[in-house]
Amino acid sequence: MVTTRTPLIAGNWKMNLDHLQSIAFVQKLAWSLKDAKHDYSTVEAVVFPPFTDLRSVQTLLDADKLHLGLGAQDLSAHDSGAHTGEISGAFLSKLDIRYVIVGHSERRTMHGETDAVVAAKVLAAHRNGLVPVLCVGETAADLEEHGPSAVPVAQLRAAVADLPADAEIVVAYEPVWAIGSGKAATAEQAEQVCAALREALADVLGSDSAAATRILYGGSVKSSNIASFMREPNVDGALVGGASLDVDEFASIVRFPSHVGV
Numbered sequence: 001m002v003t004t005r006t007p008l009i010a011g012n013w014k015m016n017l018d019h020l021q022s023i024a025f026v027q028k029l030a031w032s033l034k035d036a037k038h039d040y041s042t043v044e045a046v047v048f049p050p051f052t053d054l055r056s057v058q059t060l061l062d063a064d065k066l067h068l069g070l071g072a073q074d075l076s077a078h079d080s081g082a083h084t085g086e087i088s089g090a091f092l093s094k095l096d097i098r099y100v101i102v103g104h105s106e107r108r109t110m111h112g113e114t115d116a117v118v119a120a121k122v123l124a125a126h127r128n129g130l131v132p133v134l135c136v137g138e139t140a141a142d143l144e145e146h147g148p149s150a151v152p153v154a155q156l157r158a159a160v161a162d163l164p165a166d167a168e169i170v171v172a173y174e175p176v177w178a179i180g181s182g183k184a185a186t187a188e189q190a191e192q193v194c195a196a197l198r199e200a201l202a203d204v205l206g207s208d209s210a211a212a213t214r215i216l217y218g219g220s221v222k223s224s225n226i227a228s229f230m231r232e233p234n235v236d237g238a239l240v241g242g243a244s245l246d247v248d249e250f251a252s253i254v255r256f257p258s259h260v261g262v
């Protein structure tokens with residue numbers, strides 16, 4: 001099967017930019033990409049604002065017919081009921097949100113999300129018509145103890161075990177030691193783990209699904225290093241944290257084909 005995977009550049013804003021700031025940011029980003037004649041069919045660009053910004057950004061994207069995609073940073077494993085403070089995937093779906101980050105390392109470590117919780121959230125996303133952007137990755141201690149692929153592959157297997165083979169998912173390999181540290185993995189390290197993740201996907205969901213699934217690298221991605229990652233055959237884009245909060249820098253990452261000759 002020949003599959004073309006459209007590269008995806010995803011900006012995880014984390015807990016930054018309120019709803020007013022988000023509108024100004026998205027307008028500037030859309031103008032910057034429009035000025036550069038960015039073709040969204042060749043590189044998809046998606047922003048992941050905080051929950052309180054989503055309605056404002058969705059309204060702007062809709063009203064101005066902007067081609068930026070919209071994602072949320074988390075969702076509840078439940079669809080409704082007595083879950084104070086949680087956000088249902090059904091509500092996100094109603095806002096025309098397409099993607100939702102699941103299992104980010106900050107949620108695993110700071111909010112105690114286990115593999116079982118992450119798996120339940122992946123299913124909740126799928127059940128509500130959202131595409132989960134499943135984050136997996138090893139800590140520096142894991143890397144020393146188990147090598148590069150063991151932990152991310154185990155996290156992936158646990159998270160997709162009950163997912164139907166035809167469900168759309170995006171996987172983000174984010175070594176925890178590279179997140180926010182300024183010390184990105186090398187392109188070779190990223191490729192090695194992304195290839196192992198694709199093999200695991202083939203094993204659990206089948207080869208068609210593995211060939212179609214986009215696997216992103218995340219961890220200190222910038223406009224100066226995106227090219228090296230995008231040259232690797234199993235890296236289909238990037239999940240970008242800090243650099244996604246700078247319009248010019250994020251636009252430059254999205255426009256990687258024009259400035260790196262990939």
Ligand code: PEP
Pocket residue numbers: 012174178179180181182218219220221239240241242243
């Ligand atoms: C992230 O938190 O998902 C991330 C990749 O952050 P940064 O790009 O800042 O390392």
